[in-house]
Amino acid sequence: MNKIDTLFNRARQLRLYGLTAHWDEIATQDWVPTVIRWEEDERSDRSLLRRMRTARLGHFKQMADYDWKWPRRIDRATVEELMTLAFMKDATNIVFIGPNGVGKSTLALNIAYQALIRGHSVLFRTASEMLGELAAIDSDSLLRRKLQYYASHDVLLIDEIGYLSYSNRHADLLFELISRRYEKRSTIVTTNKPFAQWSEVFPNAACVVSLVDRLVHHCEVVAIEGDSYRFKEANERSIAQRQQRASHQSGETEPAS
Structure with missing residues (x-):
């Protein structure tokens, strides 16, 4: 041509x-x-x-600012490979597992942002926001349309599964959504609970095993261990403020020459 x-x-x-x-x-x-x-x-x-x-990604720390030395355990090579978006070719999911404040959401948001700037459709929701919205819909047709909306994005990032507990209806809705996306589009999840404890997040829900099975069948699981970086930053700010106040008070009490 x-x-x-x-x-x-x-x-x-x-x-x-x-x-x-x-x-x-x-x-x-x-x-x-x-x-x-x-x-x-x-x-x-x-x-x-x-x-x-x-996408509603909001503000988040860029990868260049992520402190790789802070977590006691993290597979940096896997995370950097995920940033290439190769996982999207076969609709692989990603699950970040770790305690509060170790950067799960930061890493997930950076991967989602890479997908966004490379032309893919992306949607970010916290688990409580998304499941609360779906559970509040009492029209079958409206619920189907909303589920299709969540299912249609190339990358769906569901943040903070495990921080609250949910009813059987919430569990069924999440299972339905994961099933609609299964082997079609990639879902990214952050959670502070290992999969063995998801029955605590969705107590008495019969679909929990099937939900986890669908989610992890084609999945990269990134486990992060460490202490809260937010707590570290807060502690450092507190120390700096105390030192600043002590320095100011010391200057005020110096005798005049």
Whole structure:
């Protein structure tokens, strides 16, 4: 395919019908590649902004700022491989397991952001927000549409499974959603509970074993061990503030010369 034909196909994909209708007249003009590139760039930018609003990732620490030395245990090589998004090719899921404050959400959000900027549709929800919304719907047709909405995104990030306990209805809804995405699209989950303790998150729910089975069948599980980094930062701030106050008070009590 020659350069002119390539430009024509790009213009047709952009639905620039005015240009394609008069292609024989303008195909060799020097400005045509520039106009097509401008249109492609503008649409790409608008698409990214739209997907970012939909994703609702919020503010999060970038990978460059992540302190890999803080966790006592983390498989950095696996996380860095996940950042390449190769897992999406076969709809592999990701589960980050670890205690509070070790960076599970930070890592998950960075992977989701990589998917977003590479053109994929992404959605972020906390487990309580998503399951509460679904459980409150009393219309079957509306519930089906909402489940399809959650199931349709290329990457769905469900944050903080395990911090609250849920009813059987919540468990059934999560199972339904994971089943809809199973082997079709990737789901990222963060949890502070090992899978053996998910029965505590969904007590008495009959579908817990099946839910975990569907989630982990094609899955990268990243276990993180360590103390809370947020607690470390809070403690450091507290020490710095005490030192600052002590220094200020010491300056105020110095005798005048």
